[in-house]
Amino acid sequence: MFNLQSWTSAIHAWMLGMMPEWAAILIECVVVALLIITLYAVFAIVLIYMERKVCAFFQCRLGPNRVGKWGLLQVFSDVFKMLQKEIINMRKSDMFLHDLAPFLVVTASMLTFACLPWNKGGHIIDFNVGLFFMVAVSSIGVVGILLAGLGSNSKYPMIGSMRAGAQLISYEISIGITMLTVVALSGTMQISEIVQQQADNGWNIVRGHVPAVIAFLIYLIAGNAECNRGPFDLPEGESELTAGYHTEYSGMHFGFFYLAEYLNLFIAAGIATTLFLGGWAPLHIAGLDGFNGVMDAIPGAVWFIGKTFFVIFLLMWERWTFPRLRIDHILSLEWKYLMPISLLNLLLMALVVVFGLGINV
């Protein structure tokens, strides 16, 4: 098992030998920040490519295949184009809010992105209320979307952002409760601790059996809704609202929304992996020591990313199959079904924990 903890502390110690502590920490912070931003961009590119290919295969098409081998460079060309596309300022919009919105959205998703446990010892933000922090920062995105609608001074974005506001705030509740279910099972809010437990005692989805599976399913639905992705893509609701809250954005401002959409998908899948599918913990089957040994040889980061992409594939499958819901259906789905079920489920999980009914692999 790779443990990044030893590497990071070794690097830290080496840097302390050359400079005072504040300088070392400053440099580390900058390096880590650059690392996150790079990773963020890389994953966005991978995801966009994956989405275009996956949807093409669902739709009996080929997808991008002319730019680079198998169309691998397609997204790069999109990025180059987007970077130098004109950013339009509208005469009657609220300039400040309008320009601020995409940055808020991206900031929110970057902060959440930084909470993901990449590997053992490979956390960037990790403290005792990590999950709480994650939920808190992820909801800054809503503000960005609302401002986008408000600042554009246009009616489609306005309706789109109002929808988004109603939808995101509602689904945050389900997400919060399903997270609490896991917290009840693990007894901690620290993300590294949750994953470590799963590495030691088996994945949460197995440990918590029935309530954990229910929570996982609810999380997948709610998480998909949080990302504003089909079938919950009403804020963008292409057919009625042209492009929803980002109708008036062009160039890189729109690019930020585009990036954030895909990264939110990654984050939602990443959190699902962390909470239910064991994060970076390798697949272990009790009794098969040889198999377990082989699994251990695969680095944790590979496990984490692999599982996350599996969940992403599930979400893409859903997106490219279902038609779009309507706003009242979305809200009644949340308030009439998902929230009560997840509350009951939390109770069930509490009983499972209290009576020690969980499975320890």
Add this chain to the structure above:
Amino acid sequence: MKLKRPKIKSIPYEEFNDNETYEKLVKELNENGVNVIVKKLDDLFDWGRSNSLWPLTFATSCCGIEFMAVCAARYDIARFGFEVTRNSPRQADVILVNGTITNKMAPVLKRLYDQMADPKYVVAIGGCAIAGGPFTKSYHVVKGVDKIIPVDVYVPGCPPRPESFLYGMMQLQRIVKAENFFGTTNRKEKDPQTLSESLESIKEVVEKQQEA
């Protein structure tokens, strides 16, 4: 200076029609010559732009249905990376004028074109968009969209077959690949909202209000 010959995958340069016009255009664009480094950067951006021409979903009549067929499974415009059709003109790179433009539609089309962000391109698809097509004698049809907005590529047909759509898009790719971003200007038209102009317009509004 030797003219740059952009490569379009699997189609040799000689197989394109009307290479003379194209070469003339390239010559015009490179008249003053450009710096080597700048040109390299330009090539990079042109590569990006030409492979990521997101069309605006704009269809007035028959050609629109053929455009849908181009996007669909058999012809699959996604192979070129053009499948990201944007409904908002702000995010689109190319407007495909699919179908007849009538007198009533003309200001709307102009407005859509103005709403698009630079760099933007126009492809006139079908006889109607090129010259009025079978309706050229009508009292309510614009005889060619080039009377309203600058057109980069014309795709004839009524409606053009999907293959000609793709060919037209590849011709547009060639044009984009010859353009300079740093060397010349990014805009084909004057900026509709320079600072001084917007100040003037504000002044006018204020004066009007004061008069009232």
Add this chain to the structure above:
Amino acid sequence: MEEKKDLQTPEVAETKKAAAAPAETPAAPEAQAKPAAAKPAVTKPAPKPELPGENEIKPRLVEPEALHDEMLRLRDEEKMDFLELITGVDWGEEGLGCVYNLWSTATGKREYVKTVTPDRENPFIPTVSDLWTIAEVYEREVLDFYGIKFLGHKDMRRIFLREDWVGYPFRKDDKPEEQNPLKMENEVLSDTTVEYNRDAEGNITETEHVVFAPEDYMVNIGPQHPSTHGVLHFRVALEGERIKKIDPKLGYIHRGIEKLNESYTYPQTLALTDRMDYLGAMQSRHALCMTIEKAANIEVSDRVQVVRTIMDELQRIDSHILFFSCLCQDMGATTAFLYGFRDREKVLDIFEETCGGRLIINYNMIGGLAADIHPNFQKRVKEFIPYMRKNIKEYYDIFINNVIARNRLIGVGNLTLEQVVSGGCTGPSGRASGWHNDVRKRQPYAAYDRVDFKEIVRTEGDSYARLLCRMDEIEQSLCIIEQLIDNIPEGPFQTKTKPIIKVPAGKYYSCVEGSRGEFGVYLESTGDKSPYRLHYRSTGLPLVWIMDAACRGELIADMMAINGTLDYVVPDIDR
């Protein structure tokens, strides 16, 4: 109801044959004599029996003052519940006027009424928009093109042309191009309308009505919008996300086809029908050819009738698949959209092989077809039928039976039978509300009297019923094709016609069942080589007009589902 129809069918067929029989005698010798001489007019001007066309109509003249009462009587006493068409005509010296086509759903009887006003400066005719809602839009169309103002009509704004348009382009003395140069400034849309009335002394009074009050939250859907299926403009007043009112603005693709036709010879007019309803290209061209053939007594061979029927049904399948695809696209199910297009390409392949075109087909000609069917035609069609039957199940799996789709469509956009009949919504959209209006059954033409098929009628009247109606119609169309494909009779694919086709003076009307409703052609001829007035009954216009009734009180997202299921084609509306 059903039984009655079945009884009617053979009768109609017989009378039709009887009418066609005498026509053979004058047509045949001419056809033989013609090919030898290039100028037959010189050699053989003699026999001109001028039999009346079997579709000739003789409208009854009603004075404008008595029009409203007469129409009321016709509607209530004679049960003329369906106002098919109002055609504005400029009769020159005689004045401006309208021809009203009425059709009784109950008795199957047709009635034609004509009214004329000699005043060209300020023509006024009383409205019938209070009797049939569809008259609202037909009368606005007449106002737009002929300048006839309708007394008592609540909304006398232009509908197709710009509000600042000068003149009335369809009048014979109008010069629209000189008075109306291309204007590049945006059109200013008024929020008020005018109603004209005649008071007791006979003076015209004007009343103003408000369409949108300043406090209404108004959203523009269109002219450029992904789900209006073309360039259509809905001004929508919203209350939250609920729709309070819809005001459709048409004419963004008005190309003046009817005006153009007046300067074209008959074969030339054919070129433009394909470009109106491009998803019903075969059928609309069939209608025009049929009108001219019947009017000019041109005999068409049996082979042509059968091939035309098969082509019409293939076109209907094509159109309904596209309908399904576009509906899915509007509702966010992109994958289903591509499934539809995958199958549509198969139909287009068949078209392409025989006709050479994919979308604009140009296949029907006056007196026959442009070309005989391709040797592969029958094989291809026979391969296609089982293929389509198999794939239509996929449509049900991926979209129609999907719980989200059902929730979004069932009970949304309800239209009652009264609304549909009064609004003239023919085709599957009307049949979903329980209106038996299939022209193929009620007035069989071509080869429809010899095939066995069901008229799909549902009673729910919601969007889901409209969707299912069309899906079942694909099934029925396959059934019709199956019956005919092995029985294509031998014969010429084109009857020899005169080099210059002239239609005897008179008024003619014929209709076919298009992909989305009854497509009719009103032809008025003065015996010249080009029509005096050629007016099409647009299949989509009533459907757009019913949008307001169907959408009120629904959410804005439902509007997409409703206009998706109503399925109109905009160039057909604007013409």
